Amino acid sequence: RKEVEQDPGPFNVPEGATVAFNCTYSNSASQSFFWYRQDCRKEPKLLMSVYSSGNEDGRFTAQLNRASQYISLLIRDSKLSDSATYLCVVNIPDDYKLSFGAGTTVTVRA
Amino acid sequence: EAEVAQSPRYKITEKSQAVAFWCDPISGHATLYWYRQILGQGPELLVQFQDESVVDDSQLPKDRFSAERLKGVDSTLKIQPAELGDSAMYLCASSFARSNTEAFFGQGTRLTVV
Numbered sequence: 001r002k003e004v005e006q007d008p009g010p011f012n013v014p015e016g017a018t019v020a021f022n023c024t025y026s027n028s029a030s031q032s033f034f035w036y037r038q039d040c041r042k043e044p045k046l047l048m049s050v051y052s053s054g055n056e057d058g059r060f061t062a063q064l065n066r067a068s069q070y071i072s073l074l075i076r077d078s079k080l081s082d083s084a085t086y087l088c089v090v091n092i093p094d095d096y097k098l099s100f101g102a103g104t105t106v107t108v109r110a
Numbered sequence: 111e112a113e114v115a116q117s118p119r120y121k122i123t124e125k126s127q128a129v130a131f132w133c134d135p136i137s138g139h140a141t142l143y144w145y146r147q148i149l150g151q152g153p154e155l156l157v158q159f160q161d162e163s164v165v166d167d168s169q170l171p172k173d174r175f176s177a178e179r180l181k182g183v184d185s186t187l188k189i190q191p192a193e194l195g196d197s198a199m200y201l202c203a204s205s206f207a208r209s210n211t212e213a214f215f216g217q218g219t220r221l222t223v224v
Contacts, residue, residue, distance in 0.1 A: 043218050096166070096208040098155075098213055102150075103152055
């Protein structure tokens with residue numbers, strides 16, 4: 001089983017729509033979770049950390065479900081500029097490393 | 111805003127040649143990562159340093175790849191000899207501490223082996 005798995009998409013949504021997707025992780029001891037955004041042929045950039053209580057940053061909301069071992073990202077009122085690949089990142093405590101999912105592609109159309 | 115610096119941005123090399131990439135992490139970041147990313151996939155960790163020490167190089171193809179961070183600051187990743195399958199984006203990232211804190215990426219080096 002992969003350490004971090006994501007639905008690759010693509011999620012193709014109209015401007016103004018809400019889109020949500022999940023990421024599952026295999027190591028129940030993981031403590032740190034992040035969402036990164038990556039534009040085509042660019043470097044990943046930190047979008048937000050994911051806290052146990054869930055957190056919101058403008059139109060973006062992240063949730064953590066420890067019992068089912070998944071995190072989610074919800075984007076409200078989608079903008080064209082939200083088109084990107086969203087990478088889920090989870091720490092692997094035994095190895096002291098960060099493990100990346102393969103990414104979920106979101107395309108927002110006019 | 112502090113950034114991770116990488117060079118070169120682009121590199122084209124012939125197979126069997128040697129190639130090297132350089133990374134300067136954010137000042138004060140003890141942890142430095144080298145990742146390789148193939149188009150359509152997530153970044154794959156090649157090597158992780160804590161200060162000058164390698165803490166994980168389990169996925170580094172050691173017959174041809176080497177990495178060093180001699181003074182615990184900047185780092186060099188080398189490939190010798192390069193193979194066609196090495197064509198990818200090579201990303202350097204740094205973080206303040208090991209794994210529990212977010213990592214910040216440089217712009218990457220896009221390598222094409224011909």
